[in-house]
Amino acid sequence: MNRATRSRRRAGVPLAALAVAVLAGVGRDDFATGGELPTRIPAGANAEGDGIVAGRGPVRVDAYIDFLCPFCRRFEQAAGPILGEIVAEDLISLVYHPMGFLDELSTTRYSSRAAAASGCAADGERFVQYAHELFAHQPPEGGPGLSDDELIQLGEIAGLPEPDFARCIRNATYLPWAQYVTERALTQGVAATPTVFVQGVPVPANPQTIVAAVAAAASAP
Numbered sequence: 191m192n193r194a195t196r197s198r199r200r201a202g203v204p205l206a207a208l209a210v211a212v213l214a215g216v217g218r219d220d221f222a223t224g225g226e227l228p229t230r231i232p233a234g235a236n237a238e239g240d241g242i243v244a245g246r247g248p249v250r251v252d253a254y255i256d257f258l259c260p261f262c263r264r265f266e267q268a269a270g271p272i273l274g275e276i277v278a279e280d281l282i283s284l285v286y287h288p289m290g291f292l293d294e295l296s297t298t299r300y301s302s303r304a305a306a307a308s309g310c311a312a313d314g315e316r317f318v319q320y321a322h323e324l325f326a327h328q329p330p331e332g333g334p335g336l337s338d339d340e341l342i343q344l345g346e347i348a349g350l351p352e353p354d355f356a357r358c359i360r361n362a363t364y365l366p367w368a369q370y371v372t373e374r375a376l377t378q379g380v381a382a383t384p385t386v387f388v389q390g391v392p393v394p395a396n397p398q399t400i401v402a403a404v405a406a407a408a409s410a411p
Contacts, residue, residue, distance in 0.1 A: 228366035232309035234317065239367075240374045241285040242312045245277035249407045251284045251400065254375050254385040255321075256291040257304035258335065261395075263325040265384040269397040270322065282404055286321065290372045291383050292331070300335025302368040307341045309364030310355050311348060319348040 231239045241252065251273070255262045276282050288309075290302030304324055311320030323344040329335045336344070338359050345355045358364070375385075384395040388403035 226370075228370050230363055231367060232312035232317075232364060233315070234312045236285050238374070240371045241287040242308070242317045244284040244286065244318055245280065245282055247277065247280045247282040249282045249404050250387075250389055251282045251404065252287060252387040252390075253284065253395075254287045254289060254291075254380045254383055256289050256301050256383040257308070257321070257324045257328065258292045258296060258301045258331060259383045260328070260331075262384045263328050265395050266322065266325045269395070269400060272397040272401065274318070276401070276404060281408065286317065287371050287375055287380075288321070288368065289375055289380075289383060290368050291375075295331040296329075296333060296335045298334045300329065302365060302372070303335065303338075303362075304341070305368035305371065306362060306364040307345075307359050309367050310358035311345060311350055313358065314345075314350040314355055316345075316348045316350050320345060320350065323348050 227239045232242060234242050234244075236243050253265075253273075255265070273282075273284055277284050286308075288305035290299065290305055292301045293299040295301075308317055308321055308324065311317050327336065327340075327344060341359050342352075342356045345359075346352070386393050386395045386400060388400060389407045391403070393399050393403045
C-alpha cells in the first residue's frame, strides 16, 4: 500500500491513535493548548474560528482538507469549480478547514505550514485562489514540502501583495491556528481528508452528492 492510499484510509484508525500520529514531533508547548482559540485568527474565519468562510448562502458546507493530501487535490479539482458556482449563486456558505492532518508525512510539518500560509492568504482575501495554487503545486509525501520562499511565490501567483503576505509566512503567524483547526477537527470525529459535511451531516466528498445534499437541505421545511 502506498503513502497516498494510507493517507486517505485513516478512517479505520482509532481516533486516539490518529491524534498521536498527527501530533508526532509536535512539542506540548507548540500546540494550541486546551483547544482554546489562538491569539491570531485569519480574516474571514467562521464563528468557531476553525475555518475560512466563502459565500453567504443559507446552507452550510464544511470541507476538511489537507494541502499534502493527494485525495484532497483530486477533490479540489473535481468539486472546486462546482462549489465555486454555488457559492457565487449565494446557495451555500462554504467553510474550509485546512488541517495539519498529515504532518508526519513530511520532514517539515508541511501540512501545518501550508495551512498556516492559507491563513495568511485569507488576510489578503485570496484564500480560495491560494488554496487552488497549493493543490496545483502539491509536493510529494515524504519530503520537505514547499519552502517558505516557494509558498510566498505561490502567493504572488494568487494575487497576494508583498510584503505583508511574506512577513506572515516567515513569522509563522498562523501556525498555532492551523494546529487549533486540526485539534478541533479530531475532537469532532474527522478521521480522514477530505471530509465534507452539509448542514452538519457527513456526505461523500464528491460534487454530485454534495450538490444533491445542498439541494435537499435548501428545500427542507
